[in-house]
Amino acid sequence: MQTNWDDLRIFLAVARDNSLSGAGKRLRLDPATVGRRIQKLEAALQTVLFTKSPQGYALSETGQALLVRAEQAETAMRAAVAVLQEQSDRLSGQIRIGAPDGAANYLLPQVCAAILKENPDLEIQIVALPRVFNLSRREADMAIAVSAPTAGRLIVQKITDYKLHLAVSRDYIRDNGAIRSVADLARHNVVGYIADMIFDRELDYLEEIGLTKVPLASNSVSVQLNLIRQGGGVGVVHDFALSAAPEVARILTDEVSLTRVFYLIRHEDDRRNARLRRFADRLCNGLRAEVARLEALT
Template sequence: MDWDKLRIFHAVASAGSLTHAGDVLNLSQSAVSRQIRALEESLNTTLFHRHARGLILTEQGELLYDATSAMVKRLEAAEARIRDSEDEVYGELRVTTTTAFGVLWLAPRLGKLYEKYPDLKIDLMLEERVLDLPMREADVAIRMKEPSQADLIRRRLMNIRMRLYATRSYLDRHGTPSSLEDLAQHRLISQNLKAPQVAAGAALVQTLLAHEIRPCLTVNSYYGVLQSVLSDLGIGVLPHYLTADFPGLVRVLPEIESGDVPVFLAYPEELRQSKRVSVFRDFVTSEIVAYRNRLQDEVLA
């Protein structure tokens, strides 16, 4: 198939209009129409249903559009990889991490990265499923365990622990527990044990629930746990990295915490020379250092 015709077809399918596609391609409507007709004739099929409001893809058109969309994405990735060899930081970087870490820690800090590299496009994929980096489901991953996939460059960023937190207003009204027995008089807020979460967090919750805690509130994400705690609903099990950004949280029963949960940044070996990856890696590392220093200052204050 003629790539020029496929390029024009893709523009028409994306715009849903010959006129709008022509504007994008800097071609006349008649020139665009001729190319679409020629492509349909070469394939011996109809790619669009034509009506007064515009164009709608036929089933065959949908199949071709899926193919051209994949081609365009591959070309954009190739362009970004090629430009990675230049001085500028340009193109898309697909970053995957857990929902809680992405929403509560990473996303609020990305403005600093965009200030330095405004042409960088970040596709932030927040989910508990571990994406396959060697198969390029993502470029960079930040996960709460060491990646087991081969051919990955990995860096340990920090350790986190799950701890108990409440707000000062909640504790003023309901009292501050001084023992696990006292905790039984409070509502425990945690992730549902069936929800995807770090094993250390689940183990801590199971230990706490063995002490006949009053009716609990369970949520399927740490973001929901945090919002519930901030709403004075009880005492929550939360990762300690939140304390720097949410100073209103007060630690409860400081002797109770989970084991270490390692946080790793990883990316495929083939992206070792990628400037997009290196600036993101260095940015996250510097933010981790700043975060640690801030926590240390709060301890010493």
């Protein structure tokens, strides 16, 4: 006669609790039901598994032999369930993320690499463009933005705050002298965005500081940082990017400290898409942790 896992599960509960009532509590079954199931199992196996005593239900010699096999089956069952749960929790298929190049260059590589390590069947595409993505046209499955959209059928989720400060290379300071105040910036080269290519007002840092003349400009955050690294001038830099440029240091941190927000944007039609929702959760958690880690290094 073959026994099933449910038979063994009840047998193990009685063997471990030495009582029908204890096993019933463990299994959330009525003790009488547990007793009937044990009697049925003994009848099917044509043997006695327990002997009743004042101390409760004690295993017979045959019961002791079955206990060893049942525990082996339990271990195998738990291992199988763990594998199935792990496989069912893994993500697969292609997911495309649109992102401004600051996040794309200094945050997404390490975060997405970690997600891919956990989900080897996944294909992640990072589209780094300094502009707003059109999710309605399916340019991407989701996008990171620096301001929350107010129109369109979109799911908007705040990811995290992040900090920016003025920064300059040590070579530039050596060649051009210390910058001790915001007023001093007027006599120094400034690196920043191309004014008519700023795609979001949240990125107009220099206007907020009161700087309008930008001798070295780019629509790319990574290009701006490289200009600063090469001694081109002083500019606003993401704190999370500074670890990639050890020759660059923050300045005037008490006078100029900016805070911005990253948002994750998805199309409303994807609200019920469990796959994208799970990926979005992993992405947001990873980005929060990575921003916190990198900012702590500054």
